[in-house]
Each structure stands twice: as C-alpha cells, then as structure tokens.
Amino acid sequence: MSELVTGEAVALELRPAKLPSRALAVLIDLAVAVAAYVAVTVALVASTAALDEAAQMAVSIATFLLVLVGGPIAVETLSHGRSLGKLACGLRVVRDDGGPIRFRHALVRGAVGVVEILMTLGIVACIASLVSARGRRLGDVFAGTLVVRERVPAGRTPFMPPPPPWLAGRFSGLDLSAVPDGLWLAVRQYLTRMQQLDPQVGWAMAERLAADVAERTGAPAPHGVPPAAYLAAVMQERQAREARRAFGGPTTPHAAEQPPSSAYSPYSSYSSGSGATAATGPAAPASAAAAPLSHSPAQEAPQDSGNERPATGFVPPA
Structure with a gap:
C-alpha cells in the first residue's frame, strides 16, 4: 500500500x-x-x-x-x-x-x-x-x-479523533486563512497516527504543531488545554468550514456537529490525573489539565461514575 x-x-x-x-x-x-x-x-x-x-x-x-x-x-x-x-x-x-x-x-x-x-x-x-x-x-x-x-x-481507514466536548465549537471565530496547507497536512497526519507514537514524542510533536498553528492564527491554546486537544478542536473547525463551503449550510455550526460526550477519545495518553504525569512528558505540568479555562460550567464534560474521569480522557475546566 x-x-x-x-x-x-x-x-x-x-x-x-x-x-x-x-x-x-x-x-x-x-x-x-x-x-x-x-x-x-x-x-x-x-x-x-x-x-x-x-x-x-x-x-x-x-x-x-x-x-x-x-x-x-x-x-x-x-x-x-x-x-x-x-x-x-x-x-x-x-x-x-x-x-x-x-x-x-x-x-x-x-x-x-x-x-x-x-x-x-x-x-x-x-x-x-x-x-x-x-x-x-x-x-x-x-x-x-x-x-x-x-x-x-x-477497516483500514485511520480514525481522526474529535476534540473533547468542552472544546467543540470553541474556535468558531478563529481566523484560519493564514495557516498554510502544509501545516494542515502535518496536523492531520499527527492526529490520525498519534496513538502509534511514543507518548513523550507525541507530546513534543503536538506542542510544536500547536505553537505553529497558534503563531499563524494569533490565538494560542487556552491555559490548561493539552496541545493534542487544541489541534483536534482547530482541525474540526476547519473541516466544518470546508464542509459548509463545499455543500452549503449555515455560517455557524449546529449542535449536531458537536461530538457526543460519550464518544471514545484517544487523548487519554495525554490526560492528567493518577499515573498520567509520565505519559505527558516532562514539559507538561501535572496540574495543567485541571487549570481553569475561564468559561461557563456548561462546557464541562460529564464525569464517568466508574473512574471519575471524563469520557474524553481530559479533566474539564473547573
């Protein structure tokens, strides 16, 4: 192949x-x-x-x-x-x-x-x-x-994960016109293969890509949001705009475009909590994912009653 x-x-x-x-x-x-x-x-x-x-x-x-x-x-x-x-x-x-x-x-x-x-x-x-x-x-x-x-x-098509529910639609007003096609290609490739990478290598790669995207959009990742989740949210926003441009539709995304909170997410390698500090690499503080995001509690993801972690693998903002 x-x-x-x-x-x-x-x-x-x-x-x-x-x-x-x-x-x-x-x-x-x-x-x-x-x-x-x-x-x-x-x-x-x-x-x-x-x-x-x-x-x-x-x-x-x-x-x-x-x-x-x-x-x-x-x-x-x-x-x-x-x-x-x-x-x-x-x-x-x-x-x-x-x-x-x-x-x-x-x-x-x-x-x-x-x-x-x-x-x-x-x-x-x-x-x-x-x-x-x-x-x-x-x-x-x-x-x-x-x-x-x-x-x-x-069965052989790689899965590109959606962003956490509390990040979906967060970047609807972001200006993506300055991001070159080559950078979009690199982000897409990373997201479809992130689970095949070593956690520390994947974290470093996500940080580098997130910094490049933030430099060209002028909007860095919110405090406490892992770089992989930031990239997934920005990529979903771009794909939503491409779909509306190609097939027609409203200028703002519908609620149906947001991924359900119970959907599987492969970001658990980069989540915080017990036993996750080593997976996030040395550059990620243990309390980074739990930092406040200065948004309403309506954006919080529901908690899983079994292990007290959100379905996406991230701790939502307080």
Whole structure:
C-alpha cells in the first residue's frame, strides 16, 4: 500500500492513485469529452453554414476551448475533484493537504493538461507520473493537487479523533486563512497516527504543531488545554468550514456537529490525573489539565461514575 509520509514518519491515510487507474480515468473522460465535442461541432456546422470561413474558424476554436478545456475544468470544480472517469475508477483529485479542490486548482490542471495530455497524446503526463514518487503529472505539481484512491476499505481507514466536548465549537471565530496547507497536512497526519507514537514524542510533536498553528492564527491554546486537544478542536473547525463551503449550510455550526460526550477519545495518553504525569512528558505540568479555562460550567464534560474521569480522557475546566 502506498501512503503519504511526513518527515516525522507519520503516515497519511490518503493513497495516491497508480498510473493504470489514472490512465483509464483519463481515457473515459476524453471519450466523453470528444463525443460531446463532435456532437456540438456537427450542430454548429449545420447552424453556421452561412458564415464565412473566418467566422467558422473562430466558432471552431471557441467550441474546442469550451468543450475540451472548459468542460473538464467545470466538472472537476462542481464535483470537487470527481470527473466521470475518476468516479468510475474510484479516484478523486484533492489538495496536497487532503482537502477538496477549488476552481483555481481545476483551472491550472486543465490548462496544463491541454499541453501534456491533448497536444502530446498523454506522453508527457505518463512520463511525469512515472518519475513522481506520488504519481503526479505536471498539472498536479503546478496546482498543488494529488489524485488519490477514494475507495479504501473501511477497516483500514485511520480514525481522526474529535476534540473533547468542552472544546467543540470553541474556535468558531478563529481566523484560519493564514495557516498554510502544509501545516494542515502535518496536523492531520499527527492526529490520525498519534496513538502509534511514543507518548513523550507525541507530546513534543503536538506542542510544536500547536505553537505553529497558534503563531499563524494569533490565538494560542487556552491555559490548561493539552496541545493534542487544541489541534483536534482547530482541525474540526476547519473541516466544518470546508464542509459548509463545499455543500452549503449555515455560517455557524449546529449542535449536531458537536461530538457526543460519550464518544471514545484517544487523548487519554495525554490526560492528567493518577499515573498520567509520565505519559505527558516532562514539559507538561501535572496540574495543567485541571487549570481553569475561564468559561461557563456548561462546557464541562460529564464525569464517568466508574473512574471519575471524563469520557474524553481530559479533566474539564473547573
């Protein structure tokens, strides 16, 4: 299985598509586009027979650009990276950080694709895909995108934990525009693989990522909140905004978007309490998670009557 891996050896669940499946998807898309181009050309020839030769040539060029170039760009933009061929092959175009593409990404891919696919019969695209470690053609390199396999077995998909209930929706007013895609990718990779790391190494990595996010957003983690919980809350807020932007919806998250308090959370490695000081590493004080958060008690997580610890593994603010 091919996976994306960061410098910290944290694997990302997205699997880059191989050249055969990408080539098959491109052939399906080209067949559909050429069929549409022929149909439109025949209709235009019949309707513009009275025009002079220069006008007919202009109409032909405009038809080529609109159908064979503009058509794929519009389809990838509206479908968020799923063309007809990619849908049939179980592929999808995503950004380098795993998020959905936008119009500018589809525009760059389509413009470069005219040269490396249409004009060179796909030879340049095949060579670039074979040379690239992640199978990217030139259009993907310039657009900052990646074609990945969307059909992944459910049992092998890593779980990205939700934030604690008392942090859900806490950062709804945060400005995330200054955070680069590469940093989002690193945060996502850390959250999906945090349970596979040594506790002290994972804590240090979370502190470094949280500091980078706080530096670019201007909002550091609230006092007493472990860095892993801060990263999960900020990542959930970004994903909620991406979902509302892609599928439409209100500007403020609904209560249904908040994770239930009884949900499993893998943050117990970084929680405070009896026996947790060594897991948090030397940089984490034993009473850090119990510090007040200066918010209403309504945000407190319910206590588990069995072991007197919240369901998320964190001690909520007093």
